[in-house]
Amino acid sequence: MSARRTGRRPGSPDTREAILAAAREAFAERGFDAASIRAIATAAGVDPALVHHYFGGKEELFRAATAFPADPGRLLPAVLAGDRDGVGERLVRVFLEVWDSPVGAAGVALLRSAVSNDWTARLLREFLVTQVLRPVLDHLAVDPAQRPLRGGLVATQLAGLAMMRYVLRFDAVADAEPATLVAAAGPTVQRYLTGDIT
Amino acid sequence: MSARRTGRRPGSPDTREAILAAAREAFAERGFDAASIRAIATAAGVDPALVHHYFGGKEELFRAATAFPADPGRLLPAVLAGDRDGVGERLVRVFLEVWDSPVGAAGVALLRSAVSNDWTARLLREFLVTQVLRPVLDHLAVDPAQRPLRGGLVATQLAGLAMMRYVLRFDAVADAEPATLVAAAGPTVQRYLTGDIT
Numbered sequence: 001m002s003a004r005r006t007g008r009r010p011g012s013p014d015t016r017e018a019i020l021a022a023a024r025e026a027f028a029e030r031g032f033d034a035a036s037i038r039a040i041a042t043a044a045g046v047d048p049a050l051v052h053h054y055f056g057g058k059e060e061l062f063r064a065a066t067a068f069p070a071d072p073g074r075l076l077p078a079v080l081a082g083d084r085d086g087v088g089e090r091l092v093r094v095f096l097e098v099w100d101s102p103v104g105a106a107g108v109a110l111l112r113s114a115v116s117n118d119w120t121a122r123l124l125r126e127f128l129v130t131q132v133l134r135p136v137l138d139h140l141a142v143d144p145a146q147r148p149l150r151g152g153l154v155a156t157q158l159a160g161l162a163m164m165r166y167v168l169r170f171d172a173v174a175d176a177e178p179a180t181l182v183a184a185a186g187p188t189v190q191r192y193l194t195g196d197i198t
Numbered sequence: 199m200s201a202r203r204t205g206r207r208p209g210s211p212d213t214r215e216a217i218l219a220a221a222r223e224a225f226a227e228r229g230f231d232a233a234s235i236r237a238i239a240t241a242a243g244v245d246p247a248l249v250h251h252y253f254g255g256k257e258e259l260f261r262a263a264t265a266f267p268a269d270p271g272r273l274l275p276a277v278l279a280g281d282r283d284g285v286g287e288r289l290v291r292v293f294l295e296v297w298d299s300p301v302g303a304a305g306v307a308l309l310r311s312a313v314s315n316d317w318t319a320r321l322l323r324e325f326l327v328t329q330v331l332r333p334v335l336d337h338l339a340v341d342p343a344q345r346p347l348r349g350g351l352v353a354t355q356l357a358g359l360a361m362m363r364y365v366l367r368f369d370a371v372a373d374a375e376p377a378t379l380v381a382a383a384g385p386t387v388q389r390y391l392t393g394d395i396t
Contacts, residue, residue, distance in 0.1 A: 114366060115313040121366045129368075148370035153382050155368055160358025168312060168319045170327075170353055172346035184351050184395040188386045197382040 018044040019051055023065035028122045032062060032130040059131065066123045067110065069103035072131045080139045087140060088190025089182050095158055096178045099166055108166050111159075128155055140194055153192035157185055216242040217249055221263035226320045230260060230328040257329065264321045265308065267301035270329045278337045285338060286388025287380050293356055294376045297364055306364050309357075326353055338392055351390035355383055 022043035026035035037058055041048040055061040059073060075098065079090045099107055114124040133151035142150055161181065164173040173181070191197065220241035224233035235256055239246040253259040257271060273296065277288045297305055312322040331349035340348055359379065362371040371379070389395065 112313050115310050115361075125366055125368060149374060149378070149382075152362060152368045152371035152374075156358035156362045156371060156383070157355060157386070158358070159361045159366070160354035160356070163313075163357045163361060164350060164354045168323055168357070170323060170350045172350035173354060176347060176350075180347070180396075184347075184390065185354070188355070188389075191386070192382065198378075 015044075015046060015050070016054055019046060019054060019061075020065050023061050024119075024123065027062055027065060027126055028119045031122075032058070032126045037061065062127065062131070066120075066127055067106065068127055068131075069106035069110075070098045072135070076132070076135055079136065084140060084194065085190060087136065088188070088193055089186030091136065091154075091189055092158070092161070092186045093178065093182045095161070096165075096181060099162060100178065104166060107162065111162060111167060136193065142193065150192055150197070153197065154189050157188050157192065161185060213242075213244060213248070214252055217244060217252060217259075218263050221259050222317075222321065225260055225263060225324055226317045229320075230256070230324045235259065260325065260329070264318075264325055265304065266325055266329075267304035267308075268296045270333070274330070274333050277334065282338060282392065283388060285334065286386070286391055287384030289334065289352075289387055290356070290359070290384045291376065291380045293359070294363075294379060297360060298376065302364060305360065309360060309365060334391065340391065348390055348395070351395065352387050355386050355390065359383060 019040065022040045023035070026040045026043065029035075035058075037051050038048050040061070041051045044051075051061065055064055062068075063071065075094050079087060079094050082090065098104065110120070110124065113120040115121070129151060133154060134147075136154075137147045137151055161173070164170040165176075165181075166174070217238065220238045221233070224238045224241065227233075233256075235249050236246050238259070239249045242249075249259065253262055260266075261269065273292050277285060277292050280288065296302065308318070308322065311318040313319070327349060331352060332345075334352075335345045335349055359371070362368040363374075363379075364372070
């Protein structure tokens with residue numbers, strides 16, 4: 001048991017923190033797809049089973065490591081259910097619901113950190129691409145060659161909304177009813193996902 | 199001469215710095231419109247004529263105080279000349295030209311600072327609203343009641359582009375040809391300026 005070899009007790013807060021630190025490094029350096037639970041466990045000096053025990057799967061570990069306050073796996077079904085042409089509006093609506101809720105403060109902290117810290121920026125990028133954009137683009141069966149650009153464009157609109165509503169606090173955007181922003185930015189996101197962008 | 203009273207020599211770097219410090223405070227606290235050269239001069243302990251001598255008008259003082267690397271007064275004519283339906287594309291094109299140029303690094307520094315510092319955020323907001331968005335919305339004769347929201351929406355798309363291309367560096371957005379982003383985001387900006395957003 002490698003956990004014993006390094007002297008870490010499986011149940012201690014130290015062990016949990018060591019796993020999270022190793023996970024942050026692995027996800028930032030190798031990206032979500034290439035990072036493995038096994039390698040993270042080795043780096044943390046624990047057994048992979050312990051990582052699963054604490055965090056479940058790789059998605060959950062990623063979310064814990066990046067301190068992401070929202071769970072796309074729980075939120076995305078509401079975005080993807082329903083007509084294909086409404087995904088953009090539903091994505092903006094759910095996005096605003098999360099950021100307008102109490103967890104939004106954690107989102108602002110994360111965005112601030114990502115802007116000043118290259119490492120957090122990489123984690124945020126990985127999170128957006130693999131946990132949010134990829135499932136949406138998959139669901140819509142978007143041409144794989146176009147996915148990076150289309151996903152990136154969606155990210156520009158969502159990140160810009162977050163910046164103006166919650167960070168820089170442009171009055172008209174910060175004070176707008178969610179429905180107003182959904183009506184304005186929903187079609188933009190929809191066009192970036194499935195419309196003509198050339 | 200109040201410059202003499204405070205012991206500051208008109209030609210010294212101290213004087214220039216004192217004016218810029220007073221200007222930053224005035225613009226952040228009162229906003230661009232309410233801040234006056236006279237009040238800034240008083241706060242800096244110099245004669246208003248000296249402020250004009252160093253910096254010219256209020257726009258130039260604002261740009262120097264906020265260290266904005268680009269001059270919208272010089273750039274906007276190229277955006278506004280031409281057909282009304284092309285303003286969105288031309289605004290995105292000029293925006294990317296500025297950020298892709300060597301001065302873009304200063305833009306990134308400014309965005310980083312604005313995200314972590316409320317004071318810089320206010321200055322950036324004032325700059326965007328009064329120096330970029332207002333002239334564009336004026337030129338297009340947009341319904342005054344709709345200007346704050348329309349301007350704010352344009353800001354979400356431009357800020358999001360800057361975030362993804364230059365700060366968080368999403369590959370597909372960071373590596374895209376400017377023309378690709380103009381074709382994708384230009385119509386978005388145009389719709390926010392003059393199209394149906396309800």
